Amino acid sequence: MLLALLSLVWGVHWVVVKEGLHYFPPLTYAALRIGTGLLTLLVILGPSRNLRRPPRADFPIIASVAILQIAAGILIMNFALQVVPAGRSSVLVYTMPLWVAVLLWLGFRVPPRRAEVLGLALGVIGIVILVNPSVIDWGRPAEVGGTVALVIDAMLWGVVTIHIRRHTWRSTPLDLQPWMLLTALVPVLVAALLFEPGAPIHWDVGAVLVLLYSGPLATAFAYWASQSITRSLGPISSAMGFLATPIVGLVAGALILGEKLELADLAGFGLVILGIAAATLVPTRRKAPEPVEAAVAA
Helix, strand or coil: CHHHHHHHHHHHHHHHHHHHCCCCCHHHHHHHHHHHHHHHHHHHHCCCCCCCCCCHHHHHHHHHHHHHHHHHHHHHHHHHCCCCCHHHHHHHHCCHHHHHHHHHHHHHCCCCCHHHHHHHHHHHHHHHHHCCCCCCCCCCHHHHHHHHHHHHHHHHHHHHHHHHHHCCCCCCHHHHHHHHHHHHHHHHHHHHHHHCCCCCCCCCHHHHHHHHHHHHHHHHHHHHHHHHHHHHCCHHHHHHHHHHHHHHHHHHHHHHCCCCCCHHHHHHHHHHHHHHHHHHCCCCCCCCCCCCCHHHHC
């Protein structure tokens, strides 16, 4: 249920952000999103007195998630969606499982299994199709840069995923979530104040609804859920959930925003999804996952 809800929330959120950028400048939108997410957690955890100073041993995972996944990921998403369709953006970012296999091989000398090699090959072919000259206007530096940035975002998320799985957690993701959002908010807020001072914000009902979706749901809930899933569940279950997210994003972009899907788009999307499935949905003899934390079970 948690996997299904996360896939729905994050999948539709690509469309929400695309619309939200009509109301907010990208840096300001990022700061407001993280800020409202942090406020939501303070309201939820404050009355139960679950707000406590994190142990020093968890400082590295707080910094890793806050800077690489939350701050960098949200900023890349906001800038890229100004020039790249929501459906294609979601698929490019969710090539993350493929990069995990590469990073484990290069950084930890964990050789990829045959299925992972096949999945990586399919995924790379899919990415090449998605960025071929007939799909992307290579004469527009902004569109090219946005596409490259989304792939870099997938790599950064892969680094964080490995860290989440290998870190020895002293506190739960729920306990650390306010500190992660606070750490992410500081550089994003400073950037917004420096580069977008006095930038116009078009406040109306639509802007409020976008912010309520982006903050409490797509930030406060979704980042906690993704960390809990990555930390607690096995590779088959977690990959199934993450694999559904770009599919939801692709369908939402087509139905809500009317994004046209060319044959090259469908071929690229299909190969990327098949590659992720081949690399992650095959049974393995690696270390068994940790038990689900109490918060997830509740």
